[in-house]
Amino acid sequence: MSEPTSPWYDLDSYITTPRLGGLALSLDGGTLVCGVQGPDNDATGYVTSLWRVDVDGGRAATRLTRSVKGEAIAAFLRDGSLVFTSKRDVPAAGEDATKDSTNALWCLPAGGGEAYVLARRDGGWGSVLTSPETDRVVLGVSMHAGVADDEADAAKRAARKDKKVSAILHDGYPVRYWDHDLGPENPRLRAATVTGDGDLTLSDVTDLTGDVGPALDGVAYSRDGGTIVAEWTDRLAGGVSVTRLIAIDPETGERRIIAAADDAEFGGAVLSADGRTAVCSRYRIPTADIAPDWKLWLVDVATGEGRFLAEDWDRVAHPVAFSPDGATVYVTADDDGAAPLFAVDVATGAVRRLTQDGAHASALLSPDGSTLYAVRSSWMNPGEIVAVDIATAQSRVLRAPAEYPALPGRVERVETTAVDGTRVPGWLVLPDGASADAPAPLTVWVHGGPVSSWNAWSWRWCPWLLASRGQAVLLPDPALSTGYGFEYLQRGWGQWGGAPYTDVMALTDEVEARADVRDDASTMMGGSFGGYMANWIATQTDRFRAIVTHASLWDLESFGPTTDASWYWSRELTPEMAARFSPHRYVSQISTPMLVIHGDRDYRVPIGQGLALWWELNRMHQGDPAELPHRFLYYPDENHWILTPQHAKLWYETVIEFLAAHREGRLPGRPELV
16 A cells, blocks of 8 residues: 555645656757646646756756746747747736736747747737748637638637627537537638747748638648648538648648548648658548548658558557658557557558557657657556667656656556457556455446557546555456457447447456455446446446446437537447447446536536436435435536546545445445535
């Protein structure tokens, strides 16, 4: 068991523990910067500070920014200065000495000194893309539909604020995404030139896209500054959206489609150094019977001619970078409980694995092509920064801005054989002291997605908080999980209550048969698709002492038209599938105590799903209301994820108490602040 002050046991310590974020690398490869997320002053939100990491690994990381409101990593300029966005207060323009808090673009000089405002505009800045061979930068901004310039945009924003108008008039679908409303502002791109010998300024600002509605996303900029490639979403008849790739001339703004297909979508592109070739993910649009599939796709930017790269490689790969000579593409891909880095030969499609353990995120290639930098995590490691030598495929750990205490147990890879003979893998987290003489009670925790995998550390879903209290935690990768090939996805496609369910139960049987795990006190939990599985399990078996269902799908028929991307889910959630596998049809079979958790601002799984389940649990309880075994933890201002520190703490307090109470045969207590 952890020490009482360990973040794996003490929830106050847990929510304030620093967390490694994304990386940025200077254009000469000499400076690596990492974002570190920590609590704000009153621990009711998280802010990010920027730290410099020694690429040679000898010196400790040093902090670069210290503002109360935090920063977001942007990019390095050609001279080595770091530009970032921040809502820190800045002096207002003109004679007015008041402050404002717009999301300004700041510049930290390469030679040191205080950061200063490079540019600001009402409405702030989004993405910033730079090139080592030119002083032209590409900037993302959000602007209202129909406005021509910043002045008109600011006037419309002010008028809406003054009149307290929040209404949005839509002329197409979708209208929301995950946790935010779409509109009334949409992204646009600008190009500008960075000038000056001391404090830099932006000049020659050019609007590259104009008012294009919600079409633009996922922008890449070539190292030579001559090419922009972006994702472009078209709205089709029937409320369907499809994503294509476009090329944008950074001088004229001229754009043209370079990757499109009737049966596929394209995204996640990276460009070769000369901007002539793009590599992206080609997503085959699924049908009711055929699962989605992802392949690497090479595109000639000038002609739009494309071809598959490593078409026979049965993994979902995400491009990271081209080698300087364009002969190799570096990617990450889920693979059997990990997410390694791979090198893919452009000519032959041959795949070489560069790393072995852990999941690699925010990967960046050094300008000389010798090293990949990434944040690596696993269930044994909350996060570290690694430098991967491409020639030798060896990784070394750099001195990161955050270090973590020892974990209160161990992790094992486990597996079983499904009823159809398929291997079903997972991770088993065991607390310190678990043995045949002191077996640990089990919690089965099913991941969301459903096309996902338990292969990387998660601060939102952390099994070590249960392990520190003596519980074993099973993290299964059932059918529909990534990293095991297309057929593993296909086994569960449109069959949510079929193979994914039986896989979870088979692996649970396997783990409960161990001597160091109890077989008489198991509980179960899951979020999003894992919440669906929690609801399905509650209607199919009474083997668990308690079930926690977070942001869960309850009624598949009503979920489809109310989620934020109905066209996507309608491809799989046919009326026949919903009729067969919707948990709400089997509500009368629930006998297990359930903790329902839902955020009102969840647009992926709307609150109506949680409310309907909660009503049914109450309706079926015909005993004394004081003896109701179920609970509903409701967050009016959280979304699909519980993101604020104080609410995350209450989440774990409630979950831990609910599971403990029903293992002990009593009603759960109430955390102090709920």
